[in-house]
Amino acid sequence: MNSVADVWTNVLQQLKKDLSETTITTWFDELTAVDIRENTFYLHCPNDFKKRYIESLFIKNIKAALQDLFSMEFEVKILDEAGLLEFQGGAPKKNSDRFTYEDFTFETFVVGPSNKLAYAASMAVAEHPAQNYNPLLIYGDSGLGKTHLLYAIANVIRQNDPAAKIVYIKGDDFINEFIELIRAGRGSDFRAKYREADLLLVDDVQFVAGKEQVQNEFFHTFNNLYESGKQIVLTSDRPPSEMTLLDDRLRTRFEWGLLADVTPPDFETRLAIVKNKAAALGMELPDKIASYIAENVTANVRQLEGTVNKILAYKDLLGSEADEATVTRAMQDILKKSNEYIPTPDNILDYISKYYGIEKEIICGQQRVKDAVAARQIAMYLIRGMTNLPVVEIGKVFDNRDHSTVLYSLKQVEKQMKKDPAFAETVKEIKTNINNRH
Numbered sequence: 001m002n003s004v005a006d007v008w009t010n011v012l013q014q015l016k017k018d019l020s021e022t023t024i025t026t027w028f029d030e031l032t033a034v035d036i037r038e039n040t041f042y043l044h045c046p047n048d049f050k051k052r053y054i055e056s057l058f059i060k061n062i063k064a065a066l067q068d069l070f071s072m073e074f075e076v077k078i079l080d081e082a083g084l085l086e087f088q089g090g091a092p093k094k095n096s097d098r099f100t101y102e103d104f105t106f107e108t109f110v111v112g113p114s115n116k117l118a119y120a121a122s123m124a125v126a127e128h129p130a131q132n133y134n135p136l137l138i139y140g141d142s143g144l145g146k147t148h149l150l151y152a153i154a155n156v157i158r159q160n161d162p163a164a165k166i167v168y169i170k171g172d173d174f175i176n177e178f179i180e181l182i183r184a185g186r187g188s189d190f191r192a193k194y195r196e197a198d199l200l201l202v203d204d205v206q207f208v209a210g211k212e213q214v215q216n217e218f219f220h221t222f223n224n225l226y227e228s229g230k231q232i233v234l235t236s237d238r239p240p241s242e243m244t245l246l247d248d249r250l251r252t253r254f255e256w257g258l259l260a261d262v263t264p265p266d267f268e269t270r271l272a273i274v275k276n277k278a279a280a281l282g283m284e285l286p287d288k289i290a291s292y293i294a295e296n297v298t299a300n301v302r303q304l305e306g307t308v309n310k311i312l313a314y315k316d317l318l319g320s321e322a323d324e325a326t327v328t329r330a331m332q333d334i335l336k337k338s339n340e341y342i343p344t345p346d347n348i349l350d351y352i353s354k355y356y357g358i359e360k361e362i363i364c365g366q367q368r369v370k371d372a373v374a375a376r377q378i379a380m381y382l383i384r385g386m387t388n389l390p391v392v393e394i395g396k397v398f399d400n401r402d403h404s405t406v407l408y409s410l411k412q413v414e415k416q417m418k419k420d421p422a423f424a425e426t427v428k429e430i431k432t433n434i435n436n437r438h
């Protein structure tokens with residue numbers, strides 16, 4: 001074996017021991033070997049769907065084949081188009097490369113009551129940037145389409161103005177980049193990158209809260225772009241009013257434009273998403289099965305998509321038809337993987353009551369005993385984080401407390417967790433135990 005291509009041919013031969021010919025031709029046909037560097041075997045796959053599919057199901061087979069051939073362990077990395085360019089040093093890493101993904105458009109976004117405001121606002125921003133809604137902040141729980149809408153906006157802006165400088169960044173990457181460049185004395189590069197943007201998209205902006213210098217930098221970037229008439233779109237897992245560690249001056253700015261929420265989709269929207277997704281994958285799903293999925297997978301769209309992908313996999317790999325048994329199996333797999341158990345406030349209170357040895361009535365009541373206050377605040381914090389309950393509703397669970405009291409408690413817990421790692425560990429442990437249904 002003298003070239004990477006030879007290695008790949010041999011790997012494919014080895015794979016035949018575990019996988020059928022059809023599986024190999026269906027899923028591996030677009031893969032090509034790129035290089036072997038420092039115990040990592042690099043492959044390229046231009047088809048994003050197949051890439052993700054192989055990553056979730058077949059990486060272990062490829063690793064095992066390499067181990068058989070070389071008697072040593074390899075990492076396997078599959079590069080997409082942007083990744084390949086970057087790997088080959090042909091192009092600098094551009095965040096906006098991500099917007100070539102055709103799947104994340106307004107056309108592929110299913111609109112329903114749960115997301116119609118966010119959708120309409122995103123369309124308005126895409127067609128008329130920096131006019132009516134600046135910034136646009138889309139908030140809601142994970143997997144409900146926030147990033148999809150960000151990409152859709154970027155796709156339209158790119159179409160309308162191919163020269164537009166679009167900068168996309170995740171809140172936590174913004175922080176890491178900031179720290180790295182400031183440390184390296186290249187703060188001006190950092191500033192230039194963001195302040196020259198025509199469109200700034202920040203996904204999961206809640207991460208900047210609580211980090212003083214980062215917030216300060218973000219504040220100046222924000223003002224600069226805003227004053228130059230550039231559009232800013234942000235997403236977050238909660239509204240600014242609930243970002244307890246956020247600087248007030250940023251909070252007010254986030255609230256200047258439009259706040260649009262996305263909530264879990266209703267049955268009709270879920271059904272449409274399942275059908276669209278199946279059609280996009282070239283699969284015909286009987287109506288009864290599509291409804292069955294939409295009835296049972298309710299928490300988020302990522303899981304709906306995962307279920308449809310799994311059903312397709314079973315069909316391809318095992319020849320199983322999409323009947324209720326296959327679907328149930330696919331759903332169980334997905335829910336297990338994402339550890340999707342949403343406790344009720346009562347489940348959380350039961351566990352905290354047991355953990356602290358304090359009765360539930362006391363936790364929820366008005367007593368100001370030290371331990372009860374701590375247990376109460378943690379309970380509010382976990383109810384907010386682990387269920388979809390809005391703060392007003394959480395207040396009702398705790399003897400009709402006002403929502404501002406709940407917010408104060410959330411802030412206290414967040415602060416304490418930052419200050420005291422042991423306390424943070426305790427909160428984490430309680431959460432894990434609730435998830436494991438102890």
Ligand SMILES: Nc1ncnc2c1ncn2[C@@H]1O[C@H](COP(=O)(O)OP(=O)(O)OP(=O)(O)O)[C@@H](O)[C@H]1O
Nearest residue numbers: 108109110141142143144145146147148273301302
């Ligand atoms: N209304 C919708 N119509 C079609 N697809 C959707 C819709 N909502 C979400 N999706 C799909 O669900 C998946 C998850 O959505 P997305 O990544 O946008 O979620 P998110 O809200 O940004 O979550 P996170 O906060 O975890 O990043 C994506 O593949 C997206 O295309």
